[in-house]
Amino acid sequence: MSKQTPISIMVIDDHPLFRKGLADLIGMDPGLHLVAEASSGEEGLSRAQELKPELILLDLNMKGMDGLETLKALKQTDLESYVVMLTVSDNESDVTAALRLGADGYLLKDMEPESVLEHIQIAASGRLAITDSLTELLARALREDARPRTPGEAGLTRREEEILDLIATGMSNKQIARELDIAEGTIKVHVKHLLKKLNLRTRLEAAVWCTKNSPGG
DSSP states (O other), rough: OOOOOOEEEEEOOHHHHHHHHHHHHTTTTTTEEEEEEEEEEHHHHHHHHHHSSSEEEEEEEEESOHHHHHHHHTTTTOOOOOEEEEEOOHHHHHHHHHTTTTTTEETTTOOOHHHHHHHHHHHTTOOEEOOOOGOOOOOOHHHHHHOSSHHHHHHHOOHHHHHOOOHHHTTTHHHHEEEEEEOHHHHHHHHHHHHHHEEOOOOHHHHHHHHHHHHTT
């Protein structure tokens, strides 16, 4: 059996002590490999384009180019890296702003170390990684927006409903394509359409919407 290649990770955070602790934590998991650290958004953007890590852990509150600006810049490149916010802020506006800019997850720095590693693995597999305590906050933020309450109200097709349900289980486009025996490119088109119909911007919002608007949810 061939040995699996470790997941390449880059950390962007302006606190040296936290970077050191996170580096030590990542080093404890043989399935993870820290390829770079950056102390600013500008440096992180440059190193990310150079090294193309599979996963980027990004702080929110940084001097100069802050986390949201860095996230937006990263998402405008051709990088395929997953970008997960790792921050102390559980402010609703910060969480929703990050997710609407395309963050692939949102984790809090006060999580247990084992939980951080677990969520890193979740994010690296293409699934949605979010600190459990923030789920209700997200649901509340979504409820405050004018959005359809049911798939029928949104005008989703049967196929779009099927894909939405799979997104809610945490599946990536590639996994959904394999599950439904459809080309990944076709899944991407369906996801784009269903997000537009639901007036949502990200897969994470779609997953939360599905959970809260499903029968018994």
